[in-house]
Amino acid sequence: MSAVFSLTMVAETLRISAPYACAAAGGVWAERSGVIQIGLEGVLLTSAFTSVAVAHATGSAALGVVAGVIAGAAISVGHGLLVEKARVDAVVSGIALNLSAMAGTRLALRGLYGSASNSPAIEGFRFGPTGSAGWSLLARVFADPVTLLAIAAVVATPFVLARTRLGLRVRAAGENPVAAAAVGVDVTRVRLSALAISGAVCALGGVHLAFDQHRFESGMSNGRGFIALAAVVVSGWRAGRAAMACLAFGALEALQIVLQDQARKGSLGDLVQLLPYVATLLVLAFAAGRSAAPKGLGKPAEE
Amino acid sequence: MISSRAARNALGLVFALAGVVLVLNLVAFAFGQAPAATLRRVVEGTWGTPYGIGQVLFKASPLLLTGLAFEVALRTGLFNIGAEGQLALASLVGGAYAAKLPAGTPWPVAVLSALVVAALVGALVALPPAIMRARLGVHEIITGIMMNRVVDVIVPWALTVVVGSSSLRTGDIAPGAAMMRLERVVPSFSGSAASAAFPLAVAAVYATHALLGRTRVGRELRFLGLNAEACRAEGVAVPRRLAQAMLISGAIAGLGMTSTVLGYKGYYELGLGAGAGFSGIAVAMLGRGSATGLVLAALLFGTLEQAGLAINARVPKEAMNLLEAVVIVLVAVAAHASRAPAATAASPASTSAPEAST
Amino acid sequence: MPAPVLRVDRATRRFGELVAVDGASLTLEAGAVSAIVGENGAGKSTLLKLCAGVLAPSSGRVLIGDADLAPATMAEASRRGVGLVHQHFMxxxxxxxxxxxxxxxxxxxxxxxxxxxxxxxxxxxxxxxxxxxxxxxxxxxxxxxxxxxxxxxxxxxxxxARVLLLDEPTAVLSPLEAEELYGTLRRLAAEGRAVAVVTHRLDEVVRFADRVTVMRRGRVVHEAELRLEGGGRRPAAGLEEELTRAIMGGDPPPPFAPPAFAEGAAVALAVAGLRLGDGAGRTLLDGVDLEVRAGEIVGVAGVEGNGQRELVRALAGLEPRAEGTVTVAGQRLDPRARDAVRARRSVLAVVHEDRHEDGLMLEASVADNLVIGDLGDPRSIAFDEAAVVARRLGRFHVDPADPARLAGELSGGNQQKLVVARALDRLLSARATGAAVLAQPTRGVDVGAAAAIHAAIGEAAAAGLGVLVVSADLAELRRLAHRLVVMRRGRIVATLPPTASEAEIGRAMLGVEAA
Structure with a gap:
């Protein structure tokens, strides 16, 4: 039982939650600005691949992080441009984003490394004590620059949304784009800014994923973008709560690892993965009618 | 005389094709292949040989049904993003059912009952989004995504635990349930996986379109997509029709397993038919609401997928998945540029003409 | 004479074919409250939006101080001290x-x-x-x-802001609030600002404005100074009539004579104790009692947002949570019945207030629009759709009478004819007993279509239907109805003859008890 309340558990929870929390914070940024974003999965994959590719090519982990974040922001803004400028349905654009990220990263894997499954290993960041449990593990988590950046971005999100000019305008664009435009807010610009931030924050999750494994694996996001989306919806589009939901899910996953769940394959254990999705469906069913979704979600600024 | 609508549709198609060729060339070039040679290989692998044609028809078969499924929902103003999950679970259960049939089951019974099972399972997966949308007003996109993920988790679990297979596949289906291969009628298709599922799917597209245009249910579904509030005020049973549209859509998506499970493999294995649900969205959008358009769009996407296999030795077949994404975006951009009425639920048709409101 | 703060110089604004503002000029001065009045669609709001940079003029100029408003954007207007308070809050x-x-x-x-x-x-x-x-x-x-x-x-x-523009600010206010608002506006003007108010309430103009501009069909047709040299005000006597004539364009419209109505006729529509909440604790309908007899036309007046919309929706069967009784032609209507709307349609015809929102599929054909809810109607096994469409088109002179045309391509007046035709024909061609409820039947339509719709309402009453008309246009109600009821805060607060003075009706609408 002690394993459950151990430092290892804390460290594993933080490590596992980081990509979820980043993607969820990214989702909050996009959707609070009024742009439906189901392409978080694609942002995770793209940024994970880009960071590894650049880190591998330059030998610099820091450059890898920067490149990953830029890539995430760029395709997120691309999504925004398609939706806001070309008026492509946001769901269609999101599906296309996911498909092209999935196919594009595979294509690039084969093109660059001649492998269909994974990239060569990268060094990444290796700070802190060695050892695979307890204090050393926790210290390593907190010594990892990507984890620290991720935590900073996730923690900063609710504050920036609530307390800054940008946050106010993002929320206005998401709640009532027509009213925001009527007082001179450039809704399209605000939304594109929000999507750049969304992509960058989500990308930190993708970079974390790849650096944690010290390589890129095909399809390594493995549905995390969708779980993050579920967290966003369940939390009522509130950044703080979405992060908590991700932390809870990370703890659950960490629990499985810590307890070395022997009977995982072929038991009900696999069905634990259903939890975030079923919870989302239930929350939606019971909160129906008092939807917390931003009122201007998916609505253009002009008629 | 070409109508402006036909011209617009043609424009969208040209736009999409141009994008496809451009991206294909870029990718081929990046992989050190001469674009012209790659293009030639694409043509030879698809429409250049009878085998290639058969394969295109095979690849197009599930897309006809997932495209049709998406279109039925879209016509009603619903966005059935859940076809992927509906198809996957229907494939699994339909395959498992067909495998349990006694070997001597006569084919009409075997095929029909397997199709009924697949349709029911497809509708079942669509049921939570359908009910939540119709009765509670919960948007079907997020519930559809969640159902896709639920199926993603359930299918491998069910294959190992319920079916008890370590190789993540069902048993072989009863011989009576297998779709006849087209090579028995057109011998030159020999070796291709095209089966009777293709003509059946085409027939389903035209039949469904005819029904939608002429029956009360079909017309009311379209009315709903155009202005649900007006329908409510005029006494159309809006929640009932919404649920029906979603369930019909799910059932049709479920039938997409005909060509893969019954017509090709003869069993279901993990991942069989994956992607057809999402591609169906693009097929339906490219088809622009006409039966012939849908068939042509499905053939285009079938061609892309088969072309991916044809070039795989030199240029990875993922190139074709990338092309699909490009087509989806280009089609959507072209649709907006030509100002086609897009009756998606995400953007309810608030077409308020500029009036001198005082 | 203070210098003009904002000036519109022969501005024109077109929307496609429609000329919303047609060579209009306007001058706003510091210290003055200006009123702009006119009928629906006269171009008042559009003129205000030109002043605020929300819309750019198609031709003509807008000057703030001495310089053109360029670029004609809201941001620029705001920067130069022009602020607009929208009719629908932003x-x-x-x-x-x-x-x-x-x-x-x-x-x-x-x-x-x-x-x-x-x-x-x-x-x-x-x-x-x-x-x-x-x-x-x-x-x-x-x-x-x-x-x-x-x-x-x-x-x-x-x-x-040094120039304050307000679009219909009192439409949503209670009388006390409206009076307070004008007090504030006067004070803001006295501090050196220019204030312009678009309104359709002439009593307000007479009491509070310093000058008034009358618009008709996009043009400025009349201007008057209400503050006399030396501080006095023009006497109210005759002023309202003068403005009304200017708004109407001289000739009053041909008098519509409601068909004769026999006092003792049977009750066609009876509403008793109709209540409705919004589910969040607010009361929308607070015990409405109402009777309409066969052949009678009853007009519902009231400040918008006092329950009129909810009354129509509840009568139509669209509010399952409504409590109380609604009886039409002796038949009690249950709001919770399965297919409540359809069930009551054999005795009740309803036209909702917003034809785009609740009435039409603009991207569908005229024919489809005329039979939206009639498909598979059990009463007409031999439902001959083409014949019904042709009859409905002909009966209401829809122009063009082309069933294949898209509804969105018709003018507002003809779109409204479609909605009215669908509702009334269903009842009149079947058995002509029951009631018709029409909300804002002529909102935003041209005079010709309005006359046709009024005639149809008269025919419906003459055929024996009880007719309830809800309208924000008091003049329309007074012409049309045998009897007026006034709604306020979700209940009927007064019953008046159509001959009652506008002031008297207005007082009831605003809840001023002195009447």
């Missing part, structure tokens, strides 16, 4: 009031952090100076309509 409901005030002009500290403390202090000063109290920390959705309007005005003042 507020973010989920925001705190103070957030709505600063949105778009936020004071920030380092790092882009909002400085709401400074903003709150400034807004509190403005509130005291202008007499516009608003709870600044409350969520905007929780504010009353009056508070939301004050918030909009504060927002404009916060940006330092």
């Amino acid at each position: 507020l973010v409901g989920a925001f705190r009031a103070i957030e709505n005030v600063v949105l778009g002009a936020e004071p920030v500290r380092s790092g882009g952090r909002l400085d709401l403390a400074t903003a709150t202090a400034r807004v509190r000063e403005l509130m005291t100076a202008s007499g516009l109290p608003v709870p600044l920390d409350a969520i905007t959705d929780d504010l009353t309509v009056g508070e939301r309007q004050r918030l909009e005005i504060l927002r404009v003042l916060y940006r330092g």
Whole structure:
């Protein structure tokens, strides 16, 4: 039982939650600005691949992080441009984003490394004590620059949304784009800014994923973008709560690892993965009618 | 005389094709292949040989049904993003059912009952989004995504635990349930996986379109997509029709397993038919609401997928998945540029003409 | 004579074929409250939007001070001291009031952090100076309509507006609030601002405005100074009539004579104790009692938002939570019945107030629009759709009478004819007993279509239907109805003859008990 309340558990929870929390914070940024974003999965994959590719090519982990974040922001803004400028349905654009990220990263894997499954290993960041449990593990988590950046971005999100000019305008664009435009807010610009931030924050999750494994694996996001989306919806589009939901899910996953769940394959254990999705469906069913979704979600600024 | 609508549709198609060729060339070039040679290989692998044609028809078969499924929902103003999950679970259960049939089951019974099972399972997966949308007003996109993920988790679990297979596949289906291969009628298709599922799917597209245009249910579904509030005020049973549209859509998506499970493999294995649900969205959008358009769009996407296999030795077949994404975006951009009425639920048709409101 | 602060010089604004504002000129001076009046569609709001840079003129100029408003954008107009208070509030409901005030002009500290403390202090000063109290920390959705309007005005003042434009500010206000609002506007004008108010209430103009501009069909047709040299005001006597004539264009419309109505006729529509809440604790209908007899036309007057829309929806069967009884032609209608709308349609015809929202599929054919809810109607096994469509088109002279045309391609008047035709024909061609309920039957339609619709309403009554007409246009109701009822705060507060004076009806609408 002690394993459950151990430092290892804390460290594993933080490590596992980081990509979820980043993607969820990214989702909050996009959707609070009024742009439906189901392409978080694609942002995770793209940024994970880009960071590894650049880190591998330059030998610099820091450059890898920067490149990953830029890539995430760029395709997120691309999504925004398609939706806001070309008026492509946001769901269609999101599906296309996911498909092209999935196919594009595979294509690039084969093109660059001649492998269909994974990239060569990268060094990444290796700070802190060695050892695979307890204090050393926790210290390593907190010594990892990507984890620290991720935590900073996730923690900063609710504050920036609530307390800054940008946050106010993002929320206005998401709640009532027509009213925001009527007082001179450039809704399209605000939304594109929000999507750049969304992509960058989500990308930190993708970079974390790849650096944690010290390589890129095909399809390594493995549905995390969708779980993050579920967290966003369940939390009522509130950044703080979405992060908590991700932390809870990370703890659950960490629990499985810590307890070395022997009977995982072929038991009900696999069905634990259903939890975030079923919870989302239930929350939606019971909160129906008092939807917390931003009122201007998916609505253009002009008629 | 070409109508402006036909011209617009043609424009969208040209736009999409141009994008496809451009991206294909870029990718081929990046992989050190001469674009012209790659293009030639694409043509030879698809429409250049009878085998290639058969394969295109095979690849197009599930897309006809997932495209049709998406279109039925879209016509009603619903966005059935859940076809992927509906198809996957229907494939699994339909395959498992067909495998349990006694070997001597006569084919009409075997095929029909397997199709009924697949349709029911497809509708079942669509049921939570359908009910939540119709009765509670919960948007079907997020519930559809969640159902896709639920199926993603359930299918491998069910294959190992319920079916008890370590190789993540069902048993072989009863011989009576297998779709006849087209090579028995057109011998030159020999070796291709095209089966009777293709003509059946085409027939389903035209039949469904005819029904939608002429029956009360079909017309009311379209009315709903155009202005649900007006329908409510005029006494159309809006929640009932919404649920029906979603369930019909799910059932049709479920039938997409005909060509893969019954017509090709003869069993279901993990991942069989994956992607057809999402591609169906693009097929339906490219088809622009006409039966012939849908068939042509499905053939285009079938061609892309088969072309991916044809070039795989030199240029990875993922190139074709990338092309699909490009087509989806280009089609959507072209649709907006030509100002086609897009009756998606995400953007309810608030077409308020500029009036001198005082 | 103070210098003009804002001047519109022969401005024209077109929307496609439609000329909303046609060579109109307007001068706003510091210290004066100007009123702009006119019928629906006369171009008042469009003119205001030209002043505020929301719309750019197709030709002509807008000058602020001595210089053109260029570029003609809202941001530029706002920068140069012109602020518009929209008819439909432009507020973010989920925001705190103070957030709505600063949105778009936020004071920030380092790092882009909002400085709401400074903003709150400034807004509190403005509130005291202008007499516009608003709870600044409350969520905007929780504010009353009056508070939301004050918030909009504060927002404009916060940006330092010297020209204040208000579009129908009193349409949503109670009489006391309206009077207070004009007091505030007078004070703001006295401080050196120019104020312009678009309104359709002539009594307000007569009492509070310094000058009035009358618009008709996009043109300025009449102007009058109401403040006399030396500080006095023009006497009210004759002034309202003068303005009415200008608004109408001289000739009063051909008198519509409602068909004769026998007092003793059977009750066609009876409503008793009709109640409806919004599910969040607010009462929308508070015990409506109402009777309409066969052949009678009853007009429902009232300030918009006092339950008229909900009354029509409840009668139509669209509000399953409605309590109380609705009886039509002796048949009790259950709001919770399965297919409630369809079930009551054999005795009840309903036209909802917004034809685009609740009536038409603009991208479907005229034919489809004429039979939306009639498909598979069990009463007509041999439902001959083409014949029904042809009859409905012919009966109401829809122009063009082409069933294949898209509804969106028709003019507003002909679109409205479709909606009225669908509702009335269904009842009249079957058995002509029951009731018809029409909300805003001629809103935003041209005079010809309005006349055709009025004639159809008269025919329906003559055929024996009880007719209930809800309209914001008091003149229309007085012409059309045998009897007027006045709605206020979700209940019927007065019953008056159509000959009652506008002032008398107005007092009932505003809840001034002295009448």
